[in-house]
Amino acid sequence: xxxxxxxxxxxxxxxxxxxxxxxxxxxxxxxxxxxxxxxxxxxxxxxxxxxxxxxxxxxxxxxxxxxxxxxxxxxxxxxxxxxxxxxxxxxxxxxxxxxxxxxxxxxxxxxxxxxxxxxxxxxxxxxxxxxxxxxxxxxxxxxxxxxxxxxxxxxxxxxxxxxxxxxxxxxxxxxxxxxxxxxxxxxxxxxxxxxxxxxxxxxxxxxxxxxxxxxxxxxxxxxxxxxxxxxxxxxxxxxxxxxxxxxxxxxxxxxxxxxxxxxxxxxxxxxxxxxxxxxxxxxxxxxxxxxxxxxxxxxxxxxxxxxxxxxxxxxxxxxxxxxxxxxxxxxxxxxxxxxxxxxxxxxxxxxxxxxxxxxxxxxxxxxxxxxxxxxxxxxxxxxxxxxxxxxx
Amino acid sequence: xxxxxxxxxxxxxxxxxxxxxxxxxxxxxxxxxxxxxxxxxxxxxxxxxxxxxxxxxxxxxxxxxxxxxxxxxxxxxxxxxxxxxxxxxxxxxxxxxxxxxxxxxxxxxxxxxxxxxxxxxxxxxxxxxxxx
Ligand SMILES: [Zn+2]
Numbered sequence: 022x023x024x025x026x027x028x029x030x031x032x033x034x035x036x037x038x039x040x041x042x043x044x045x046x047x048x049x050x051x052x053x054x055x056x057x058x059x060x061x062x063x064x065x066x067x068x069x070x071x072x073x074x075x076x077x078x079x080x081x082x083x084x085x086x087x088x089x090x091x092x093x094x095x096x097x098x099x100x101x102x103x104x105x106x107x108x109x110x111x112x113x114x115x116x117x118x119x120x121x122x123x124x125x126x127x128x129x130x131x132x133x134x135x136x137x138x139x140x141x142x143x144x145x146x147x148x149x150x151x152x153x154x155x156x157x158x159x160x161x162x163x164x165x166x167x168x169x170x171x172x173x174x175x176x177x178x179x180x181x182x183x184x185x186x187x188x189x190x191x192x193x194x195x196x197x198x199x200x201x202x203x204x205x206x207x208x209x210x211x212x213x214x215x216x217x218x219x220x221x222x223x224x225x226x227x228x229x230x231x232x233x234x235x236x237x238x239x240x241x242x243x244x245x246x247x248x249x250x251x252x253x254x255x256x257x258x259x260x261x262x263x264x265x266x267x268x269x270x271x272x273x274x275x276x277x278x279x280x281x282x283x284x285x286x287x288x289x290x291x292x293x294x295x296x297x298x299x300x301x302x303x304x305x306x307x308x309x310x311x312x313x314x315x316x317x318x319x320x321x322x323x324x325x326x327x328x329x330x331x332x333x334x335x336x337x338x339x340x341x342x343x344x345x346x347x348x349x350x351x352x353x354x355x356x357x358x359x360x361x362x363x364x365x366x367x368x369x370x371x372x373x374x375x376x377x378x379x380x381x382x383x384x385x386x387x388x389x390x391x392x393x394x395x396x397x398x399x400x401x402x403x404x405x406x407x408x409x410x411x412x413x
Numbered sequence: 414x415x416x417x418x419x420x421x422x423x424x425x426x427x428x429x430x431x432x433x434x435x436x437x438x439x440x441x442x443x444x445x446x447x448x449x450x451x452x453x454x455x456x457x458x459x460x461x462x463x464x465x466x467x468x469x470x471x472x473x474x475x476x477x478x479x480x481x482x483x484x485x486x487x488x489x490x491x492x493x494x495x496x497x498x499x500x501x502x503x504x505x506x507x508x509x510x511x512x513x514x515x516x517x518x519x520x521x522x523x524x525x526x527x528x529x530x531x532x533x534x535x536x537x538x539x540x541x542x543x544x545x
Binding site for chain 2: 141142143145146149150154155156157158159160161162163165166169170171173174176177183223224225226227228270271272273274276
C-alpha cells in the first residue's frame with residue numbers, strides 16, 4: 022500500500038440557509054483546495070463527493086457529476102456517497118483507498134449539503150430517514166429523539182443524576198461555542214453559559230436547543246495524493262495513517278451496547294490498529310457532536326476517557342485545548358455547523374490546519390502532531406474514523 | 414416473515430417475532446437471519462407484548478406532517494422475551510414523565526401511522542400503557 026497525503030484543504034463558510042446551489046458550494050471549496058495544492062482540474066483523476074439530501078433540498082440528484090463538469094474535471098469518474106452525516110468521511114476513506122492502492126495518484130474528496138435551506142420541518146423529516154423507516158419511524162422518532170433516549174439511558178446506565186448530566190452536557194456546548202467564536206467559518210458565533218443552555222427551548226427531553234447542532238449549508242473539499250506526488254506539490258503533507266469504518270442496524274438492534282455505539286468502537290479500533298497508535302497518542306480530535314450527549318458518548322468509545330466519566334472531563338477542562346485531548350477546537354458541529362454531506366470533509370479540514378499550525382491562535386492546539394476525525398451517520402448506522410499525522 | 418405479515422399482525426394487536434431454531438434467540442423485528450447466530454432456521458412466534466421501559470423521551474419537535482402529534486412520548490421497551498422495541502407511551506401526560514419511568518412495566522397496544530408522502534404505505538406501531 023502506498024502512503025497517502027492530504028495536500029490541500031478547503032471549506033466554505035458553514036451557514037444558515039443561503040443562495041448558492043450545491044454545485045456552487047462544492048465548487049467554491051474544490052477550486053480553493055486545488056489552488057492550495059498547486060494543481061489544475063486536469064490533474065484530478067477522480068471525484069468522491071458526500072451528499073445526502075440534494076434530491077430533497079433542491080431537486081438535484083447526482084450532484085457529483087454536475088460538480089465535476091462545473092470545476093473542469095471533465096469526464097472523470099465521479100462518485101456520490103450517502104451515509105447520512107458520515108457521507109464525506111466515507112468519500113475521504115474511499116479516496117484514500119484508491120490512492121493507497123496505486124490506482125490513482127491525485128483525487129478530490131469532500132462533500133456538500135444544503136440542510137438549512139430545507140427548513141426545520143422538512144429537514145427533521147428527512148433526517149429521520151436515517152432511522153429505521155418501517156419499524157421505528159412510525160413512533161415519531163427524530164434525530165434529536167434518538168440522542169435524547171441515549172441521554173436518559175446514559176444517566177440510568179452509569180448512575181449519573183440527570184441534573185448533573187444536563188450540566189455536563191451544557192458544558193460541552195459552552196466549550197464548543199467558545200471555540201466557534203474564533204472560527205471565521207463557523208455558523209454560530211456567540212458565547213453561551215450553562216444557564217443559557219439550560220434555559221433554551223426543549224426539543225426532545227432532556228435535549229434542549231443549545232444541546233443541538235444547527236441545520237447548515239456548506240461544502241468541503243480535500244486533495245489526496247500519493248506520497249510521490251505529494252512531495253512535489255507541498256512541503257507540509259499530512260498523511261492519513263489509519264482509517265476505519267463500520268455499520269450497524271436500527272437503534273433497537275444495538276441494545277446490547279447502548280448507550281455505547283458499538284460501530285464506533287469497531288471503526289476506531291480499525292483506525293488505531295492501522296496507524297499503530299493508541300488513544301493516548303491523539304493530540305486533537307474533531308468528533309461528531311450533533312448533540313451534546315453525543316460528544317460525551319463518543320469520547321468514551323474512542324478510548325479517551327472511562328465509560329460513564331467523560332462529563333466530568335469536560336467540567337475539568339480535560340477535553341479542552343491544553344487538556345488530555347483537545348476536542349473540537351473548530352467549535353464542532355455545534356458551533357461550526359453541520360451540513361451533513363460536507364461534515365466529514367470539514368473535520369479533516371480542521372485537523373489538517375491544526376497539524377499545520379494554521380488556525381486562529383485562540384483555538385490552536387499548539388504542537389499537535391497527530392489528529393483524528395470521528396463521524397457518525399444516523400443512529401450509528403455508519404461510523405468512520407480517520408487518523409492524520411504531520412509528515413514533515 | 415415479511416414486513417407486510419408483521420404489520421398485518423400488529424394491527425390486530427399481535428406482536429410477531431422469529432424464534433431461532435439453532436440458538437433459541439427471539440428476533441423482533443423480523444430479519445433474514447438470527448441476529449445472535451446468523452442462523453436461518455427461524456420460526457414465527459407470537460410474543461406477549463409485555464416488558465419494561467429502558468429509556469424514553471418526550472418529543473416536542475415532530476417531523477413535517479406530524480406536528481399535530483407533538484408532544485408525544487417515545488419509549489424503548491425491553492420485551493420479556495429479550496428484544497428491544499420502539500413505541501409510544503400513553504396513560505401519562507407527556508410533560509409529566511421523568512427518570513422514574515425507567516424500569517416501569519408496560520403492556521403493548523397498537524396504533525397505525527397512516528404514512529406520509531415519503532412512506533410506502535401505512536405502518537402499525539406499538540402503543541404501550543402501564544401494566545395493571
Ligand atoms: Zn440464532
